[in-house]
Every structure is written in structure tokens, then in C-alpha cells.
Amino acid sequence: MKILRRIWPLFLIALLPLGSWGLWVAGPARRIDIVVVDKTVPFANRIEHRSLFWLLGHLKVHRADGVPYAADRDYLGAFPGPTPGDPPAWTSDLSAERAVRADLVYLVDTYGVYRDDLLSGPLMKAALERSPKIYGGIEPAEAEAAASALRAGKVLIAEFNTLGSPTGEDARGSLEDALGVDRTEWIGRYFVRLDDRSEVPEWMRRDYEREWKQPWAFKGPGFVLMQGDAHCEVLRVPEEVASIGLTLQKEAPVDPSLARARDGTAYPYWFDVVAARGGTRTLASFRWHATPAGEARLRARGLPSRFPAVTLRTAAGLGPAYYFAGDFADNPMDDGAIPFAGYPAVRRWMEAARFSPAEDSFYWRFYAPLMTRLLAQLPHQSR
Numbered sequence: 001m002k003i004l005r006r007i008w009p010l011f012l013i014a015l016l017p018l019g020s021w022g023l024w025v026a027g028p029a030r031r032i033d034i035v036v037v038d039k040t041v042p043f044a045n046r047i048e049h050r051s052l053f054w055l056l057g058h059l060k061v062h063r064a065d066g067v068p069y070a071a072d073r074d075y076l077g078a079f080p081g082p083t084p085g086d087p088p089a090w091t092s093d094l095s096a097e098r099a100v101r102a103d104l105v106y107l108v109d110t111y112g113v114y115r116d117d118l119l120s121g122p123l124m125k126a127a128l129e130r131s132p133k134i135y136g137g138i139e140p141a142e143a144e145a146a147a148s149a150l151r152a153g154k155v156l157i158a159e160f161n162t163l164g165s166p167t168g169e170d171a172r173g174s175l176e177d178a179l180g181v182d183r184t185e186w187i188g189r190y191f192v193r194l195d196d197r198s199e200v201p202e203w204m205r206r207d208y209e210r211e212w213k214q215p216w217a218f219k220g221p222g223f224v225l226m227q228g229d230a231h232c233e234v235l236r237v238p239e240e241v242a243s244i245g246l247t248l249q250k251e252a253p254v255d256p257s258l259a260r261a262r263d264g265t266a267y268p269y270w271f272d273v274v275a276a277r278g279g280t281r282t283l284a285s286f287r288w289h290a291t292p293a294g295e296a297r298l299r300a301r302g303l304p305s306r307f308p309a310v311t312l313r314t315a316a317g318l319g320p321a322y323y324f325a326g327d328f329a330d331n332p333m334d335d336g337a338i339p340f341a342g343y344p345a346v347r348r349w350m351e352a353a354r355f356s357p358a359e360d361s362f363y364w365r366f367y368a369p370l371m372t373r374l375l376a377q378l379p380h381q382s383r
Helices: 002-026 050-058 096-101 115-123 140-151 169-179 202-212 292-300 343-351 359-377
Strands: 034-038 076-079 090-092 104-109 133-135 155-159 181-191 222-227 231-236 241-250 271-276 280-290 306-313 321-324
Touching: 034 050, 050 359, 096 140, 104 140, 140 155, 140 169, 155 169, 169 181, 169 306, 169 321, 181 306, 202 222, 202 231, 222 241, 231 241, 231 292, 271 280, 271 306, 280 292
Parallel strands: 034 076, 034 104, 104 155, 155 321
Antiparallel strands: 076 090, 181 222, 181 271, 222 231, 241 280, 280 306, 306 321
């Protein structure tokens, strides 16, 4: 009996994973028709949308025909060739017919595929220098298709770099109208090591040296802000920004879609600075944690200390349009399923211990809870 009293807590702990697995297996699947557009697929790893499809799989969100979503099949954009380094085997664009039929149109990334991206072959690493475009950018007909989805009452989500190069002015203007935001042309990114030539693009270093007339001599972590090829600003840690740098903050009153997203989550990757138009709500903002020197640099560039990260435009007769002002779905997570109920909540708790920007932390603490709520709000059929 004494032995039983000692081991029964261990027995219960051992049953927890089994119970979690059972709950996940027994949970119902939902049918939601989602159109994902990702033109930035030079490699078979499909890193720009892979984490989104992982979440769809974990939440048991299936296609309208009941088939589970597959990251290598169920999207529009560039489809890589059979061998690493091959140009796209084929491409497919968003049509008005397909957009109107969907419950959700999600423009994940439209930057595209470029010639030198393919040179790394099996390494599957994007080039750090500009080269001729093979495929990319939103076409005017695709921007109109996205607007058609809204007119049909459907949901539209767009992310960075939908509004940026190489999308042309006509398509960009249509998307800005649909999303209710205006682009400032300022973009930025956090780098763990500003002296790392395997991460910091050569064109970024070159633009800085051209504007400032001095060599790029930065080391350690920091943020780089660019406005086209004209302006380049570097905010170093800890000289201009704190180690946490740039965080996401929910705006009051908190929208239901952000109920489980965590305030103060550090943002670790590409973002753009946009302005919300009248009638467009800012649901969450990016907030700089700058030193006095950093604040002075931001003011000199006309950049705000707080700017939209997640916006929502609603209007009579139209579906809701969300803009994520960052590369939210881009996350280098594994493809493998983790069939345990409550796994995202556990990861959200584990990642709370981080005090510096990290893609995993952002994904589990902010993006996954946000997308889980947005997907739950969509009309669906259970099976």
C-alpha cells in the first residue's frame, strides 16, 4: 500500500499525455475553405506558409471537401521544381472566382522568386543580393479579386510584403483601399548580428554606406530600417534600443481575436510601417523600447514610437479585412504534427520566459493564438 501511495501521482502524470492525445484524436474536424497565396516559394521547404499549415493541421481545419490541408499543395503562387535550384515548375494566381468562393483569402507573401535565390541549391537559402525576378508581386487582377471577396462578405488577411516591391502602384493602391491602410515605404528587420554577412543583405549595407558616406561597421544585435533605397537607419542594442527592442501591444478595447495573444511579445523579423485610415481599427501596435538616443533617431526620420501591427477594416456590405504589418506566418518550425490537445497553450507558457526577440516565441505567444481565434470565427461545417 505504501508503494501504491508513492507511485499513484507518477501514474497520473504518465496518463496526462495519453489523455491529451485522446482528446486531440476525438476532437471534431472543421471544414473551412481557405485560399492561401504565397508567391515567395523558391524552395520546397515553403517556409513562408509552413507554420500556418501546421496550425491548420493541429486545429483540424480541413478543406471544403473534407481533405486535410497540405502545405505543398493547397496554395496559390509559386510551386518549386523537383530539384533544389530549379525555377518554379508552375505558378498560379488568385482569380475573382476562386476568391469569392472561399471563406478566407490569406495573402501570406508576394515578394516572389528571384534568379539568384536558386543558386544555393540543396542549402535552400535565399540570396542576399538583388537579382532579376522570375515571378512575384500582386497583379491588378489579383488585387481586384481580393476586393471581390470582401464585397461577397468574405474575410481577407494580408501580410508584409503584400504592399511592397515588386507589387505595382495600381495593385498596391487597390489593396490599400481594401485593407484601409497606407504604406509609408519604411520597412525594418531585427538581426541577431549586424556583422553577419550570411544574414544581413548586401544591398542593405550598400544603401547605408551610400547615405551615410561611411562603412558598415556594426556588430551585435540591432534593427535596420529602410525606406526604399533612399534611407537607412540602424538602431543598435543597447545603444538605441533595449534588448527586447520592438514588442506587440494590444489596443483597448481588446478585440476578441487577440484575447489570448500576449502583450509585450518581442517581434523578431521583417515588418513595415503603415498608417491606418479613418474607419480602420488598430487592434495591436508595434512599440519601440528606445533609449533617448534611439528616440531622437526615430523622430529625425519622422517615425512613430508606436505604429499599427494588426489592423481591421470593416464597412457596411463588406467582409472584414485584416492587415498584419509583419512577416507573421514565416516561421522555421518543423512540419511534423504534434497530436496533443493543448500543445499550443503549453508552448505559449514555455515561451513566456524569453526576454529577447525570437521567432518561436512570437509564433506561440502571438500569431498562433490570433489565428486560432480568427479561424474559430469563420463559418464552418463540422465532421
